[in-house]
Amino acid sequence: MRTYAWHFFIAAAVYWMIPVAMAQSTPSPAPVDPAVETGIRLAVADFNNSDFAGALEQLQALYAEFPNLAPPRIVLAQWFAQANLGEAVRSSLEMATDETPDDPEAYILLGEILLRQRYLTAAELLLETAKVKLADYNVNPERKELMESSWLRNAITLAETRGQWEVMLILLDRAGTQEGETPTLLRQKGIALFQLERDTEALAQFTRADTLAKDSAEPDTGLPAEAALAQLYQLRGDKENVQKYLAEALQKYPASREVVVLSIQSRINEDQLEDARTLAENLLTENPAWQPAKRLLATIALYLGNYGEAEKLFQELILDSPADEQIANGLALAQAEQDDPQKLQRALEYAGENVRRNQQESDYWATLGWVLYKADQLEASGQALRQAAATGRVNAATAYYLARLAMQTGQIAEAVQFLEAALSTPAPFAKRRDAVRLLEVLKR
Numbered sequence: 001m002r003t004y005a006w007h008f009f010i011a012a013a014v015y016w017m018i019p020v021a022m023a024q025s026t027p028s029p030a031p032v033d034p035a036v037e038t039g040i041r042l043a044v045a046d047f048n049n050s051d052f053a054g055a056l057e058q059l060q061a062l063y064a065e066f067p068n069l070a071p072p073r074i075v076l077a078q079w080f081a082q083a084n085l086g087e088a089v090r091s092s093l094e095m096a097t098d099e100t101p102d103d104p105e106a107y108i109l110l111g112e113i114l115l116r117q118r119y120l121t122a123a124e125l126l127l128e129t130a131k132v133k134l135a136d137y138n139v140n141p142e143r144k145e146l147m148e149s150s151w152l153r154n155a156i157t158l159a160e161t162r163g164q165w166e167v168m169l170i171l172l173d174r175a176g177t178q179e180g181e182t183p184t185l186l187r188q189k190g191i192a193l194f195q196l197e198r199d200t201e202a203l204a205q206f207t208r209a210d211t212l213a214k215d216s217a218e219p220d221t222g223l224p225a226e227a228a229l230a231q232l233y234q235l236r237g238d239k240e241n242v243q244k245y246l247a248e249a250l251q252k253y254p255a256s257r258e259v260v261v262l263s264i265q266s267r268i269n270e271d272q273l274e275d276a277r278t279l280a281e282n283l284l285t286e287n288p289a290w291q292p293a294k295r296l297l298a299t300i301a302l303y304l305g306n307y308g309e310a311e312k313l314f315q316e317l318i319l320d321s322p323a324d325e326q327i328a329n330g331l332a333l334a335q336a337e338q339d340d341p342q343k344l345q346r347a348l349e350y351a352g353e354n355v356r357r358n359q360q361e362s363d364y365w366a367t368l369g370w371v372l373y374k375a376d377q378l379e380a381s382g383q384a385l386r387q388a389a390a391t392g393r394v395n396a397a398t399a400y401y402l403a404r405l406a407m408q409t410g411q412i413a414e415a416v417q418f419l420e421a422a423l424s425t426p427a428p429f430a431k432r433r434d435a436v437r438l439l440e441v442l443k444r
Contacts, residue, residue, distance in 0.1 A: 036066055047079055052088075055079075068140040071100040077109065089113075104133040104147055112154050120162060127155055149179065156188065168192045183209040187222050194232045203229055224249055227259045234266065237426075242266060257287060264296050268428050273304050291317060295327070302334055303430050310334035311343070325354050329367050333430060336371040347371045355384075362391035366398040373401065378408060396422040397429040403438070416442050 039062040046054035059072035069075075073096035080088040090113065096106035111126035130151055137144050152175045159168035172189045179185070190205035206225035213220035223231065226249035233241040246266055249259045260283050267276035277300045284293040298313035314331035321327055328350045335347035351371045354364040369384035382405055388398045403418035419439040423432070 033066070036062060036069070043075075044079075047076075052076070068143070070105065070143065071096055071103050073099055074103070074105050074109075077106075102133060102136070104130045104137055104151070107133065108147060108151050108154065112150075115154055115158055115161070118161070120158065123154075124158060127151065127158065145178075149175075152178070160188070160191070163195070165192045165195045169196075181208075181212060183213040183216070183220055183222055186212065187228065190225075190228065191232070194229075199229075202232075223258055223262070224253050224256065226252065227256075227262050230266070231262060234269070239270070257283065257290070257293075261292060261296065264300075268300065268303070269426065271428065271432060273300055276300050277304065291320060298330060298334075302330060303428065303432070305337075305433075307334045307337040311338070325357065325364070328354055329364060332367055332371055336374040344371070344375055348375060360391060362388045362393050362398065363395070365391070366395070366401055369398075369405075370401045373405060373408075378405065381405060394421070395429070396425050396427055396435075397431060400429070400431045400435045403435070412442060 043055045043058035063072050073092045077089045077092035093106045093110050107126045107130035111123045114123040156171045169192050186205045186209035190202040194202035206228045210225050226245045230242050230245035253259045264276045264279045280297040287293050301310035311334040317327045332347040332350035335343040351368040355368050365388035369381045372381035399418045399422035403415040406415040422435050
């Protein structure tokens, strides 16, 4: 019989039976009716024994007596989520819209699920329905407040995903009125203002966020103002301001790992690999157990063609994270470049396994194609690279691999086109320097 550890959840469930996912700003629990607490414990016990029908019956009986609680299917959906039963979550929420159609929460949570899956139109329709039902909901003021907060959070995410910056600002102002200023809301507002090219106002919001975070007892995971601006200018392609704000960020926050990482990534983007390596080595020396630092150094070694060093670092990383497919991808690329049949065979295994797990991931198909090329299996290489291109996204690395394959079959003009395509984007990739040299040779 499968058992779930629910004792940590009962206290949260008792208070108005609001799902944990929504209770981000839950007030201190009010006294709970003993009948409610008893009923929840009985439902939890049934759920722990995989008696989902029994748990539902207990919740339905509670809801009939205490209609200010969350509907039974909503609570059950939350428990399914905690048990990682994804299909049951969706099914339970769908049934909630039928059994308790006037309650907004199922629509909000279904909208959130679809938003995460990037079904934006469907998510928007569900959130609009939830908005109407929220306006009419008056059973439980505390629960309504939490649902409004959840709705706003999702509406803000939807507006940001769609690039509706003016709408996003309006929603953020509303959230600020309801919740007060927070570093997160201010930084989101800074992003929206920046996208509207109101850069000075954006900087003011990021700076205000830093001030609030400094005075708060809560841990802050946001980038400092200057680093946040540098990141946004990077997306805009404004190299001058990227360098300006990164320099300011490093000067003000030399011990910030996040700022140093951003500086390393900027140097990688500008093909300043030697400088990036120095920063990454220092970062790893200061933080020897921090995987992101080791991952950066491994990537830089791969880009510099230091394949033995890259292999060593990726192997250390994969021991800690054996299921990390990006690490396995880097390890395959490093092993394939070395004149060692055993390492090449292991590279084929890593690349093949990544493809088996991720049939739609073009990067992994491209890596498999390149490893097959290095193994002199040109026909299979061509098939894998065509599959990478068939996914609809031919990135710079894939274009380079296709160029090398074209050269092997004497299609020089086609190889030149692929190399020009690879170098037409500023995006960094492991073979950029090789691509530059090869194109110069072919154009002579």
